Amino acid sequence: MGSSSAAPWKQLLIGSIQANSHLKHYSYFQLATISPNSRPSNRTVVFRLMISSTAHLLRYAGISLNREQFRISGPVDVIDGMNPDPVKLQQREKSWFACSLRSRMQYMAPTPRVSVYEQASQTQTPSLDPSIGPVGAFCLLVLDPDQVDYLNLKTNERLIFTSGLGVDGEKLWTSQNVNP
Amino acid sequence: MGSSSAAPWKQLLIGSIQANSHLKHYSYFQLATISPNSRPSNRTVVFRLMISSTAHLLRYAGISLNREQFRISGPVDVIDGMNPDPVKLQQREKSWFACSLRSRMQYMAPTPRVSVYEQASQTQTPSLDPSIGPVGAFCLLVLDPDQVDYLNLKTNERLIFTSGLGVDGEKLWTSQNVNP
Numbered sequence: 267m268g269s270s271s272a273a274p275w276k277q278l279l280i281g282s283i284q285a286n287s288h289l290k291h292y293s294y295f296q297l298a299t300i301s302p303n304s305r306p307s308n309r310t311v312v313f314r315l316m317i318s319s320t321a322h323l324l325r326y327a328g329i330s331l332n333r334e335q336f337r338i339s340g341p342v343d344v345i346d347g348m349n350p351d352p353v354k355l356q357q358r359e360k361s362w363f364a365c366s367l368r369s370r371m372q373y374m375a376p377t378p379r380v381s382v383y384e385q386a387s388q389t390q391t392p393s394l395d396p397s398i399g400p401v402g403a404f405c406l407l408v409l410d411p412d413q414v415d416y417l418n419l420k421t422n423e424r425l426i427f428t429s430g431l432g433v434d435g436e437k438l439w440t441s442q443n444v445n446p
Numbered sequence: 447m448g449s450s451s452a453a454p455w456k457q458l459l460i461g462s463i464q465a466n467s468h469l470k471h472y473s474y475f476q477l478a479t480i481s482p483n484s485r486p487s488n489r490t491v492v493f494r495l496m497i498s499s500t501a502h503l504l505r506y507a508g509i510s511l512n513r514e515q516f517r518i519s520g521p522v523d524v525i526d527g528m529n530p531d532p533v534k535l536q537q538r539e540k541s542w543f544a545c546s547l548r549s550r551m552q553y554m555a556p557t558p559r560v561s562v563y564e565q566a567s568q569t570q571t572p573s574l575d576p577s578i579g580p581v582g583a584f585c586l587l588v589l590d591p592d593q594v595d596y597l598n599l600k601t602n603e604r605l606i607f608t609s610g611l612g613v614d615g616e617k618l619w620t621s622q623n624v625n626p
Contacts, residue, residue, distance in 0.1 A: 298478035298488035305519060306486055308478035339485060376625040379606070383623070426559070443563070445556040 270439050275336070275414040275427040282334050299342075337415040345406040357408070362400035370394055373403045422446050450619050455516070455594040455607045462514050479522075517595040525586040537588070542580035550574055553583045602626050 294310050301307045345354045362370065371394055376382075414427040424446040432438040474490050481487045525534045542550065551574055556562075594607040604626040612618040 296476045296478075296488055296490075298476075298486040300480055300484070300486050304480070306478040306480050307519075308476055308488060308517060310476075310515060335490060337488060339487075378626065379604075379624050381622055381624055424559075442561055444559050444561055446558065 270441075272439070273411070273414075273427070273429075274439055274441055275411075275416060275425075278416060279336055279414075282336070333419040335415075335417040335419070337417075338409065338411045338413075339415075340410045340412040343408040343410065345408060347400065347402055347404075354406075354408075358404070358406040359399050361406045362404055367394060367396055370401075370404075373401050417446060450621075452619070453591070453594075453607070453609075454619055454621055455591075455596060455605075458596060459516055459594075462516070513599040515595075515597040515599070517597075518589065518591045518593075519595075520590045520592040523588040523590065525588060527580065527582055527584075534586075534588075538584070538586040539579050541586045542584055547574060547576055550581075550584075553581050597626060 294312060296308055297311050298306060298308045343354075345351075345358045347355070347358070349355055349358070374394065412429045416425045416427070418424070424444050425441050426444055427439055427441045429437050429439050474492060476488055477491050478486060478488045523534075525531075525538045527535070527538070529535055529538070554574065592609045596605045596607070598604070604624050605621050606624055607619055607621045609617050609619050
């Protein structure tokens, strides 16, 4: 057990991503949340590594890389166009323009989970001006990790990284070697 | 939208598993649950297809197969050795013997998530009699699906199967074509 103000799991994760970048499915991860009806919900999403300038925000949640597993958890900030924080709005816009045009078009698709018969079919394919900023449906999800559970299936090593607050209110990480 | 007492998604899933059985990672899936501290929790587990004789119990939760996604949800019955139902105890025992000896040994490993320093290291490798039934730590998880969300990323078709009760109290499945 040790403590550090730098996130010690981050180098582990970045190294693992780089070592596995030749794998096709490395860019997907699973994001688990709790639905309004109190049920666990899960989906496979595209992994877009974007480390913010504040260096402690990463936008993902749980990653399996070859024989290594990272289970990252923490509160998620959902940033839509109505967010009062100009810095967050800027992050959202930056993420929008970082998406391909094809990805951006997906946010103009008919409402997910609505019956295909209920919604009037569009008479024409929506067009999108590449210079236009994020559409209303586009939200940026920022996960602020407070626990990272790392499992190496090759060595059977398991490390749990937990964040707490230091005496000056700064984020402090501790790590612990636990049984797999 | 239609309704049926047979589970219409099951054939879809079995077909997809068979079509993808050549893929190495087809035997893993993600299981999301809610932790006692009300957080979503996720883990990758080995997929063991076991259809019970009652034909509506399947023991898994969420599967991604190549370009098809199945998100299966429903209540989970955790069957341990203290379960009062003899049929369930028998299912648990059957699952135990269906595991390889190596898999069974894992249930005799030191308690997961406990510090490697806290638990006294074992002086000898535990041995396991192949004819002995399930150890105390072995639980069988039975998921009784009440919703299956199917997404085909090739055709962009999405189907939501939902179960309800028929007039005679039997399980009835309805399906709906929805926007992806």
